[in-house]
Amino acid sequence: MDTDETTTSGPEIGPRAIATPSAKEAVLVANTPSFLLDRLRKDIAVQYVLDSMTPPEIMRALHEALLRPITDVTELVPRYVYLVALSATDPYDQVIWNQIGSLDLSQLEWGEAIRRIIRAEAIPTTTMEVTLPSLPRP
Amino acid sequence: MRVQFALCAQTASVDRASNRLSIFNVIDHFPATVLPIVIPAITFVAVIESETDDNINVKGTLEITAGNNFLGKIEVPISFVNGRLARVVLNFQGMPVHQAGPVTFRLSIPNGPTAETTFQVTNLTQAEAIQAAPATHPIA
Numbered sequence: 001m002d003t004d005e006t007t008t009s010g011p012e013i014g015p016r017a018i019a020t021p022s023a024k025e026a027v028l029v030a031n032t033p034s035f036l037l038d039r040l041r042k043d044i045a046v047q048y049v050l051d052s053m054t055p056p057e058i059m060r061a062l063h064e065a066l067l068r069p070i071t072d073v074t075e076l077v078p079r080y081v082y083l084v085a086l087s088a089t090d091p092y093d094q095v096i097w098n099q100i101g102s103l104d105l106s107q108l109e110w111g112e113a114i115r116r117i118i119r120a121e122a123i124p125t126t127t128m129e130v131t132l133p134s135l136p137r138p
Numbered sequence: 139m140r141v142q143f144a145l146c147a148q149t150a151s152v153d154r155a156s157n158r159l160s161i162f163n164v165i166d167h168f169p170a171t172v173l174p175i176v177i178p179a180i181t182f183v184a185v186i187e188s189e190t191d192d193n194i195n196v197k198g199t200l201e202i203t204a205g206n207n208f209l210g211k212i213e214v215p216i217s218f219v220n221g222r223l224a225r226v227v228l229n230f231q232g233m234p235v236h237q238a239g240p241v242t243f244r245l246s247i248p249n250g251p252t253a254e255t256t257f258q259v260t261n262l263t264q265a266e267a268i269q270a271a272p273a274t275h276p277i278a
Binding site: 038041042046047050087088091092094097120121122123124125126127128130131132 | 157215227
């Protein structure tokens with residue numbers, strides 16, 4: 001995990017890289033957990049995490065982040081970004097969902113509420129493409 | 139277990155980020171200017187609710203009929219994973235319909251409910267002919 005304070009250019013997967021100005025703004029202005037969830041889902045930071053990391057990697061990054069004490073309010077941003085990114089986890093992936101369920105989110109004021117929402121929204125969907133044989137004329 | 143809703147639409151999609159279901163152009167009837175016809179795209183959507191939070195896998199059976207014609211039977215796996223809801227989204231690439239009348243989709247779940255929806259295929263040419271026909275009772 002890149003935590004290099006001097007990184008200024010290029011996409012890096014690390015707390016500094018994903019704490020984008022728009023993600024910071026979302027965390028700072030959000031007045032409800034669902035607002036924050038919706039805002040971050042559309043944010044480039046979450047999209048970037050989803051494009052660059054697998055669910056186990058996101059899980060590990062969030063778990064490690066949650067073990068560290070928060071010294072500055074902006075340190076909340078990557079934690080929320082990782083948590084929201086985990087909402088895209090496949091509903092059938094029970095290993096990750098069990099790990100999400102066991103996270104200690106006490107550092108995040110709306111962590112528990114967001115976890116409840118994303119778990120409720122993880123509805124499994126059976127999707128199939130079907131081709132019917134053409135019928136002979138009656 | 140109960141059926142929350144079942145319907146047919148032109149398309150449906152599940153958002154990758156939010157896992158929310160969107161249904162576009164719900165089909166309540168299908169006007170056909172010519173018969174037989176192939177309905178180019180049709181999607182059957184059903185949401186099933188379970189009473190428990192258990193992980194349950196069931197095999198449903200979807201039967202499609204158009205009037206008296208049996209169009210097909212498909213086995214549909216339905217999974218409730220750690221939750222109370224499960225969705226079924228089946229995309230049909232072309233559905234042949236030979237005559238005007240009801241088209242019915244019936245998803246049966248063993249020891250459970252049946253998700254059923256019907257829409258009418260109407261023959262516009264016939265309907266226009268009926269409208270244009272002179273009244274059978276003379277007006278006094």
